[in-house]
Amino acid sequence: MSRITKKVIFASLALMTFASQLMSAPLPLPGNSSVSTALPKPPAEHTDQVLPSWPVTYTFEQLGRASDTLLLGINSAEQVEFGLRRDRIASDASLQLEYTPSPALIPTLSHIRVYLNDVLMGVLPIEKDQLGRKTSQKMALDPRLISDFNRVRLEFIGHYTDICEDPANNTLWVNISRGSGIVLQEQALSLQNDLAFFPLPFFDPRNNGPLELPFVFAANPTLGEQKAATILASYFGSQSNWRGANFPVLFDTLPKVPNKDAIQPTVVFATNDHRPAFMSDLEKFPAVTAPVVEMIDHPDAPYSKILLVMGRNEEDLATAAKALALGGNLLRGSRVTIDKVQELQPRKPYDAPAWMRTDRPVRFAELISYPQQLQVSGLQPRPITLDVNLPPDLFVWRNQGIPLRTQYRYTAPSANDDSRLNISLNDQFITSLPLLRKDTSNLEELRLAVLSNDTANVNDKLIVPSLKIGDRNRLRFDFNFASTMGSAQRDRCQTILPANTQAIIDEDSTIDMSGYHHYISMPDLKAFARSGFPFSRMADMSESIVVVPSKTTPTQISTLLEAVASISARSGYPAFGVRLSNDWQAASKEDADLLLLGEMAPDMRDNPDLTLLLQRQRDMLVQPYGTSGIDASNRRGPSTDGRNMPANRVEVTAQAPIAAILGMQSPSHNQRSIVALLGNDDADYSLLREALGDSGKMDAVAGSVALIRSSGVYSQLVGDQYFVGNLPWYLLLWYQLSEHPVLLAVLAVISVVLSAFLLWRALSWAANRRLHKDD
Template sequence: MTLSLKPWMAALVLSAATQAAPAATVRAPAVPAPSAPVAVPAAPAADLPPVWQRSRRLSDLGYASDVMLLGIRNSQQIEFGLRRDRLVSAARLSLEFTPSPSLIPGLSHLRVYLNDRLMGVLGVDHDRPGQAQRGELALDPRLLGDFNRLRLEFVGHYAEACEDPANSALWLSVSRDSAILLDEQALSLPGDLAHFPAPFFDGQDNAALELPVVFAGAPGLGEQRAAAVLASYFGSLAGWRGARFPALFDRLPEAGDKPPRAAVAFATNDRRPTFLADAARFPAVDGPVLELIDHPDNPYTKLLLVRGRDDADLLRAVEALALGGPLLRGSRVAVGELPPPAPRQPYDAPNWTPTDRPVRFAELLDYPQQLQVSGLQPPPVGLDINLPPDLFVWRNQGIPLRTQYRYSVPGNPEDSRLNIRLNDQFLTSLELRGREQRSELEELRLAVRGGDSGSESSDLLVPSLKVGDRNRLSFSFDFASVSASAQRDRCLTNLPVAMHGAIDDNSTIDLSGYHHYMALPDLRAFARSGFPFSRMADLSETLVLVPREAHEEQVATLLETLGGIGAQIGYPAFGVRLTDDWQVAAQTDADLLLLGDWPQALRERADLEVKLAAPYDRLLAGRAVRAQPTGRQLEGGVAPQAAVEIAAEAPIAAVVGMQSPQHVGRSIVALLAAQPADYALLRGALADSGSREALAGSLALIRSSGVSSQFVGEPYYVGQLPWWLLLWFHLTGHPVLMAAVAALTIVLGAVLVWVLLRAVARRRLEKA
């Protein structure tokens, strides 16, 4: 078999390091005297793998509310994964549920399946009808794998005969606080990069990624840039889980952590952490090298060494790690010459829906059969549509949505519908027609497809005002059917037929033809989409200004900020640049991400909204944000827009957005903090989804009580619009000016018509 490699792949020189085990000399043990007992040495405690208990609540697995099981929708499947470096020795299910008070205890129960194997049954308590109950059930750990399905099936009865399965008395509510309890222990994985990104990131783990990054000391700009690119790569892998990157200077993560944490260490020939001081074991390298080793104090924890001769080698090793992951193998990989990553185009982030062409639903799927449902009352199916926040959809005719769908022939077609919603807002309802209502052509196409299902399509326009940067397009098949009679004098029972519905993958949504134009500053766009830096997926138009003296909290803030942007756009920041010189930043035509405190040149600006760490240990100096103070306030000496100075001892941080004073159309987003405690507060806010949602406007103050956002100063605009649309858009905010322009246009038009008519009359008189 011939293996063809791309040029950049061929640049990776992969060398697997083999370690030969020393030969062992086997000696026959001495036979003890019959009276002497045989001494059995106890295994040292250090050799025992770490063991811990982990709880996975339903709320941690994506269930925002309690799970309601009904008579006709009586099953719920809960999916969860296990990391490859973990072994489960015991498992159990702790359920909190509330049954309907109308249930018959002896006939009603809850079946629990693990990977399609029945684990047990939980019955309804006879003495507590309609009250919350708690039950625990053992799960067989031998059935657990990388991906697992826990299925709950509700069997409910409210009468011994003539029951209606759709009766509202048949229900059981499972609390979102129910949990899967696992006793896990660490596994000693082989030192082979073929499993990368494991154990540093495992896609089966839904917990937030925490990956410590180790440096020899305070890193320079080159080391920080390489670590930032690596953090953005792992952030793109973590996605919705979130990622934390604690920075450690010349120290390793605690070996006694449960569960153990893998880490990444950066080292050059001249600067290396203390645990790499052994030159015989870790000799100098002559190029970029990636090496996987065990933690010096814990064989169940792995360390990834990113080594090189200088900072350029470190960056090249990180790029090889992000680009050539499928080719990695062995415990040690030497990286050859790598061509630069392909240049990106604006708005081509992998996590964003393309806006330059119609997009098939198949391109937006997260997993197969995502748009297929079955059951008498199937749950809605949907797609996530993430868009650039500056997409200009103001006052247009709508976004074309072409939907193709298939469904089982409903028993009651007059009342069966396909409901379409966008962001939980109703858009339209399409009739699910019966077989006798369809045309012959549809019958012919039905016969070609096979089966006895319907096939329809619909074109509609999505109101553009309902579209934002994060959107959820959902489809709900509502089948109406005639159920059996439950009357005692006319008791009829039948087996309900399962209904099926599917949205075809070839359905399309067309977002092409829209311009990009947006008012800034808008910290919500930064918090939710990384904008304006994410306009280029590789952050090639982004410059990060960092303090000259780096400390652990500042470096961790840098890594987690870049990791968060990578999670939002799904691509590593190969093109990001770093500097600690404001003069260089001021001359660079790029969007600026500022970390730390304002440079002196910006601090002296009179229009700066907030300043941190001036003469006091904790100082907040800015401008009053109240628009018009009252007369009493003026009498007391508080002038409008007066500067305010507040000295405090507790930690405080801020996020500020503003236009670059040197480059029109460029933005500055400043993450302001002074002391390590301020950086810790800032990191916590950026990692918490609720705090990120609270970031808005142009100024956000972060305190221990939460995030307070406000808009200060004048907005500016980025993007481009046609002149006529630009004029119309800005005039709508000034109705008086708009009326004056309209009146002037009418007068000018009337004058022009009058002049033309006079000219025509003069010509006719001259001919006469």
């Protein structure tokens, strides 16, 4: 290298160094002659806050697969759906799959494909050591594909031979365990205080778990404050539906959170004169001049939101609660003032949104829960099911049947074989219809019979068995395609690819429950447990009064909120019209159904219908003759069974918690009922809350009294029955006489003799008149 070249390089380096120093120095500001030459210091540490996250596992059983799933050669796909709250994202996801493959499969060639939202995530080959054994495999899922609604699809590719394979061979199977699950690492999103997202973050329908939402009051909440909380709790109950809802109650304090990253939404009720202690600062929480709803951050946990329901008085709180339930689409911003909430049209009996209409034929499109519910595919497709929820007092006794107008379409079979459509109701077979090659679109007008001699269609060709129509019914359609797949002989191999058969029940199909009367034998706690009856007769509970103790504890208020929320969950509508009272004497005289919370009123303890009395001093139980328990689900008789009459009385004294649900007739109105949730202390009410939130325990509630202990629920039927509803006189007479065949026979003989006597007298009169006329 020459000297000139070296000088040029050194000069270039010097210029570059000088230029870098000029660029790193701060520029002079306009109007400021003093310029600092000190360089800025880098931050000592990274201050970004990590959002809270936690692992969540959804098993296939929790996602609706009550039993294991068997994948076959001709029914090789299954999918499970799961949701993710809108205020969370998935930072990691995986599939924990438990399966048992057939021992006849060829290893490696047989495998399972896993899809997430129609994107292939991977393949699980079936190894030799897995054949016939339960296997657990974990597969990573791409969290970037996970949204608010997701599908995981499993496809089974099985081989049992390498020559002339029959897809319908019964050795092609793999059993997917219901214990399989989807594991997510959920991460919270930092939400703004914006009511436009309401009911988020307090409730999200994409969450499959039960709702837990604390309610906070000032000490000794008034009846008006409890009513406002009951209305709002019923709204959340109607939204949570089958998930269940828990409402822990606190006085004067917010729920404690384990750390600042915890997420615990809370609802607070406060008036200007009665507010929780943490809202005593009037500068931070000024008095309001109208019903106000505001969302704020929890003071100790920035990711936890608080919903403030505020008003000048109790009426304002009820107005704000109704506005939250009715006007959610109008809310926006962190604070909303409610100007007016007005009822334009009162509710009518039996118009609960969760119940099928009984005043006109109902299209299947009104009964479906999700799109494509009525469409299936495959040689052995899944059954098409429809849930038909009815009022529990619908009187279908001795009726000629329920009209069912069914339209369906299907892929035509290759020949007129044994392909059929089976229809059943409540797992009871109704009829089977052939799927013919020439008729790929059919209309069948069936009649869901309630008598064994009823016909199944208008042509009187199909006879169906007796059916039990209840409050919860499941209508099921099974398409079964009989297809010839080919020959599996080695010397003559002829394999045919199975057709992509599809079938659909048309949305314009109808079921007609109109024209039925309402009449039910009471007390029937099964109707209360399953349908919230009689309080759900009016969807808004406008003909119901809840009687609460004059001095309530947080656990008692939680029981109140959860009891009314469970009724709204079964009716599908908030309890806007519910009334609360702590005066038993006044409430018992009202023409309303009573939900009693607490101890039985003193003037009711001598009631002959009272079969149970829980007191701190002693517990009393009246038992029927010759039975230790009942299941009232099938009780339809018009008269009282003598075995239900009281025969024994037991009195005990014990310290362990016990609670009960008691049903009886109102002492003031024979068409009204009383359901009492009995308990003495917080431990008893904890048992009640646990039972109200447990579907298995509620299914055991029946009869006139249900005892709740740590061992479970014990139900029995004691005392006289009474009837609620109305029937035409001729139908009522026939119904009452149906349980007395001897009396019915005597009346029939008397009727025949009387008719014969009248006929004889009429003929004698006619003969005498003719003789006198001839004379």
